[in-house]
Amino acid sequence: MIKLVNIDLAYNGVAVFENFSLEIKAGAKAVILGKSGLGKSSLFSLILGFTTPNNGMVFFDGSPVDKKSVWGIRKKIAYVDQDVSIADGNVSSWLDFVFHLKANGFAGFDRKKVKDFLDFFELDVNVLGKDTSELSGGEKQRLAIIVSILLERKVFFLDEVTSSLDKHLKRKVINYFIERNDWTIVAISHDPGWLDNPHVRVFDLEVGKWRQ
């Protein structure tokens, strides 16, 4: 599903990856672990084509990530970034924007579905009327998670998406993702809720190996 082969990557002369390789199979539940600065987020950037490696190849679904394929690949990955970068303005208009993007093939967002998910992740329906800047970190994270699920994609890149949630909600989110067998999950986290889950494989970026 996802394959990085002999990747060299450097920012401004500082090496992030040297001859780095990694493979994640379809349906896997992988957690990337490592100190900050080790390039956890760069992994996602490489696959999403936000960064290109100095050397090496990145594959998604068997085809190399290049300037042509990358636009299609981005549509197959539901990515929630660490800072939950959603636009300023009203939450409803943000959802409208996302679900009117041509590539997603929806004609606007399904209010009923959104409400069900808000319920499930214990968010009040009135967040829809709020401005994104009024939301707390945890509310934003849950909203972004809901959007990522509603996109109906099968691959999820989750960058520290449970960091602002309480224990109970963390478990709920983690289980929701892990229970879907056909979903490929790649999560960046140092939270025990992810790391100690029996269905999860942990890739330790510091040593460049899967944990046994």
Place this chain on the structure above:
Amino acid sequence: METVNISIFSLVLTFLLLAVPVFLSLIFNIGLIKPLVNSVARMSIQLILIGIFLKYLFLWNNTLVNLLWLLVMILVAVFSAVRGFSMKISKVLVPVFLSFSIATFIIILYLNIVVIRLDYVFDARYLVVLGGMLLGNSLRGNIVGIAAFYKNIKKDSKKFLCVLSLGASHYEALLPYLRESVQLALKPTLASMATMGIVALPGMMTGVILGGTSPEVAIKYQIMIMIAIVTSTIASVVLTILMTMRVCFTKYGMLKTEIFVGNSSS
């Protein structure tokens, strides 16, 4: 009605007015004298030269020379715009030049052929003067708009990437920024139009009225020129964005940092 000419001696007397700012600058220690002298000197010399130049331009009124001068004006506008965008001229010269030329030229032709119905479309009086009005005014709008467009994308880089990952095409991801920057670019023009005639008498009208034309004619020209300015501003901002997009983004949709001044790393 003849305009009262100002003799050279009288013109020198105008400079006496400068005693006021010089005096104020000395009292309050504003430090204005040097930049003031510099700017006044530049303004005077440039206008004297352009006065002489225009005199001959109008005298010859040769199509090729007129068009060539319009070209020079466009080029100067392009250079000063790109400096305002903080971009490297070598990277964006061609797209900005094309955008400015198209926006300016088509509108001038429309005015000269359809509105004013000149027998000689490339008449220096109209071509050069209208061109200068359009370029000068749309230049400000472009600097504000284009600089904001790229600055906002740079500032929002994470949000921008997020929108791309949500499945937006490059165009869809850039559209909100385009909207915002066009609105921003047009704001001063719209504001000045809305108060025109009451708060301020525009420079062109003052010039034309002092030049001996009746206010009725001056007003008609002013209305025409304002509409042309709004149109050329909006057209050139949109065109400049669309045309620079091709060179300012990678095929992956990422903003190239090396196009900006002071960013030599790739």
